[in-house]
Amino acid sequence: MNYKVKLESIKLFVFDYDGVFSDGMVILLNDGSQARQASTRDGFAVQWAVKQGLTLALLTGGAEKAVETRMRKLGVEEVYMGCSDKLEALSALCTKLGVELDDVAYMGDDIPDLPAMKVVGLALCPNDAVEEIRAVSHYISPKAGGKGCVRDVLEQAMRLRGIWSTENSHKW
Numbered sequence: 558m559n560y561k562v563k564l565e566s567i568k569l570f571v572f573d574y575d576g577v578f579s580d581g582m583v584i585l586l587n588d589g590s591q592a593r594q595a596s597t598r599d600g601f602a603v604q605w606a607v608k609q610g611l612t613l614a615l616l617t618g619g620a621e622k623a624v625e626t627r628m629r630k631l632g633v634e635e636v637y638m639g640c641s642d643k644l645e646a647l648s649a650l651c652t653k654l655g656v657e658l659d660d661v662a663y664m665g666d667d668i669p670d671l672p673a674m675k676v677v678g679l680a681l682c683p684n685d686a687v688e689e690i691r692a693v694s695h696y697i698s699p700k701a702g703g704k705g706c707v708r709d710v711l712e713q714a715m716r717l718r719g720i721w722s723t724e725n726s727h728k729w
Contacts, residue, residue: 570662635650
């Protein structure tokens with residue numbers, strides 16, 4: 558399958574957080590909380606995609622409030638934290654939004670993402686995803702998790718649709 562043909566028609570972009578938006582590392586703080594790094598370039602692409610009318614969602618097993626806050630500030634309305642069964646959460650999300658699984662792109666990096674990635678129309682992963690995820694992915698970004706893989710996919714999708722432009726950069 559030519560992933561770009563499918564990418565152009567995707568109706569819902571779903572992302573895991575740890576290992577996709579972040580590099581998968583956590584900093585353990587003395588109060589027991591965890592801190593993560595995230596790419597501002599990925600964040601920009603998310604904001605621009607939302608402004609251009611793309612539908613994005615986050616399904617993560619994590620429950621850190623900072624992750625939810627960041628995603629909502631970027632404009633993502635469909636944020637699901639603490640997902641122990643990502644396929645179940647994805648199916649419920651698709652039902653809610655009226656989107657078929659074949660019209661979904663899902664980017665994940667590790668075993669909890671595998672069941673969902675096996676049923677979507679376009680499975681995507683960062684280049685540092687685990688082997689099982691790489692094996693089912695239609696596209697492996699040349700970028701690592703937390704290092705631009707989200708922007709890579711969203712920018713490609715927007716370029717294919719003619720909605721990625723530097724001509725109006727003052728409006729970004």
